Amino acid sequence: MVFESQKVASKYFVISAVFFGLQVVVGLLLILKYIWPDPLIGIIPFNTARAIHTNLLVVWMIFGFMGGTYYIVPEESGTELYSKKLANLQFWLLLIGGLVGVVGFLFGWTAGRPLLELPVELKWAIVVVALIFIFNVFMTMIRTKKWTAIQGMLLGGIVMLAVMWLFGIPFFKNLTLDYYYWWWVIHLWVEGAWELIAASLMAFVLLKITGVERQVIEKWLYVEVALVLITGIIGTGHHYYWIGTPGYWLWWGGIFSALEPVPIVLMVFDTLNHVRHKKLEITNRLVLYWTVGCALFHFFGAAVMGMLHTLPQVNRWTHGTQVTASHGHLAFFGAYAMLILTVIYYALPALKGLKQFNQRKGFWVFWITVSMMLTLGLAFGVAGVIQSYMQRGLGIDFLTVQGFMKPWFIAVFIAGLGFFIGVILFIIDVLQIAMKKE
Numbered sequence: 001m002v003f004e005s006q007k008v009a010s011k012y013f014v015i016s017a018v019f020f021g022l023q024v025v026v027g028l029l030l031i032l033k034y035i036w037p038d039p040l041i042g043i044i045p046f047n048t049a050r051a052i053h054t055n056l057l058v059v060w061m062i063f064g065f066m067g068g069t070y071y072i073v074p075e076e077s078g079t080e081l082y083s084k085k086l087a088n089l090q091f092w093l094l095l096i097g098g099l100v101g102v103v104g105f106l107f108g109w110t111a112g113r114p115l116l117e118l119p120v121e122l123k124w125a126i127v128v129v130a131l132i133f134i135f136n137v138f139m140t141m142i143r144t145k146k147w148t149a150i151q152g153m154l155l156g157g158i159v160m161l162a163v164m165w166l167f168g169i170p171f172f173k174n175l176t177l178d179y180y181y182w183w184w185v186i187h188l189w190v191e192g193a194w195e196l197i198a199a200s201l202m203a204f205v206l207l208k209i210t211g212v213e214r215q216v217i218e219k220w221l222y223v224e225v226a227l228v229l230i231t232g233i234i235g236t237g238h239h240y241y242w243i244g245t246p247g248y249w250l251w252w253g254g255i256f257s258a259l260e261p262v263p264i265v266l267m268v269f270d271t272l273n274h275v276r277h278k279k280l281e282i283t284n285r286l287v288l289y290w291t292v293g294c295a296l297f298h299f300f301g302a303a304v305m306g307m308l309h310t311l312p313q314v315n316r317w318t319h320g321t322q323v324t325a326s327h328g329h330l331a332f333f334g335a336y337a338m339l340i341l342t343v344i345y346y347a348l349p350a351l352k353g354l355k356q357f358n359q360r361k362g363f364w365v366f367w368i369t370v371s372m373m374l375t376l377g378l379a380f381g382v383a384g385v386i387q388s389y390m391q392r393g394l395g396i397d398f399l400t401v402q403g404f405m406k407p408w409f410i411a412v413f414i415a416g417l418g419f420f421i422g423v424i425l426f427i428i429d430v431l432q433i434a435m436k437k438e
């Protein structure tokens with residue numbers, strides 16, 4: 001840490017970790033609903049629990065990205081944050097907005113569109129939070145003497161994230177149109193804006209832990225990000241196959257989304273290369289593990305598991321089955337959850353001025369969460385293959401097929417419990433580091 005105002009990031013990290021834990025608790029509840037008759041059906045039905053599970057995911061990731069940004073921007077720009085007050089105000093607004101959203105779901109206050117269930121009033125409140133955030137980041141960056149690629153890309157990513165959000169606010173009566181724009185938020189977030197944010201945060205951490213020259217790291221950033229945008233924007237078409245859009249999307253979506261793994265593969269090679277040609281002795285082994293693990297898991301969850309079902313010839317059988325859940329979990333965990341944990345494990349001890357801290361718990365968190373999420377994702381995958389084959393392929397009745405999938409849901413539950421232990425350890429670790437006296 002170089003600047004005092006970077007400290008605002010701390011509380012973003014703490015809330016990010018706590019909401020992560022809540023998300024997993026609700027996830028366990030959800031998988032139980034697949035296994036046993038549901039005693040809670042009148043209190044928290046499946047759709048409500050699912051809305052809470054996925055919205056908490058989005059909220060903890062946004063807290064993580066914002067915390068990471070507030071840590072990095074002053075250091076990259078060589079100046080204190082434009083306004084600590086605004087950063088704090090924005091933190092509280094987001095926290096209250098998130099909590100009202102979750103409690104509201106319990107009382108049926110929902111806009112009903114999967115992943116974007118927040119009622120329209122709260123969606124506008126999020127716009128206000130985003131504007132404060134972007135203003136604060138931008139005003140800090142313009143004080144800089146030298147613009148860096150990391151700054152530019154980070155700013156581009158958060159602006160794109162906010163602009164895309166706007167397309168999720170109106171409701172179109174024509175469902176084809178509604179889903180068309182819905183994907184502008186969902187797909188263009190995770191395969192567009194978030195990739196930019198992730199690439200810039202990762203570049204920063206790599207720069208710090210390896211000491212590789214900035215130009216070397218940044219040169220690759222341009223190439224990778226250009227490719228992410230070229231393939232990712234038209235790749236949105238892989239969600240347009242079956243929603244009533246024109247047939248040419250089968251071609252455009254298929255071809256461009258099949259190219260999406262290319263920049264991800266480049267990023268993996270690039271990360272490994274920087275680590276191999278490091279200039280410093282990497283003393284922070286924990287962050288090194290998270291960095292390399294994140295690159296590899298990003299590749300597996302997003303590129304491999306995405307590629308498997310992105311062509312229309314495959315997707316017509318797997319669309320909306322547990323194959324999608326398998327990919328969703330593995331990609332989100334590898335690309336973004338691990339990224340945020342990387343940033344937190346790098347930045348939080350640095351904020352406390354800890355040159356050295358006990359990393360044992362951090363390694364446990366790493367191995368438990370990675371192995372358990374791998375198991376969980378693959379178990380969903382097997383359930384999905386059974387579902388695609390028996391239900392879609394052979395036309396066997398829905399409930400009969402669910403019976404065949406049940407052992408794999410039990411496997412998901414057991415892996416989920418293991419994963420939860422890892423997350424509890426993470427939360428304890430974060431709280432302990434955050435509460436340390438400097």
Ligand code: HEM
Nearest residue numbers: 190238257260302306307309310319320324328331332335
């Ligand atoms: C980090 C990046 C990614 C994340 C976080 C992610 C996450 C997700 C999630 C959550 C869904 C489910 C959406 C829903 O229907 O509710 C989904 C669907 C899908 N993703 Fe990804 N994804 C990523 C990258 C990719 C890539 C690179 C590809 C292709 C190579 C891909 C291919 C697909 C396809 C084809 C679907 C639709 C599945 C269906 O038809 O049901 N994804 N993704």
Ligand SMILES: [Fe+2]
Nearest residue numbers: 187191236238
């Ligand atoms: Fe997509």
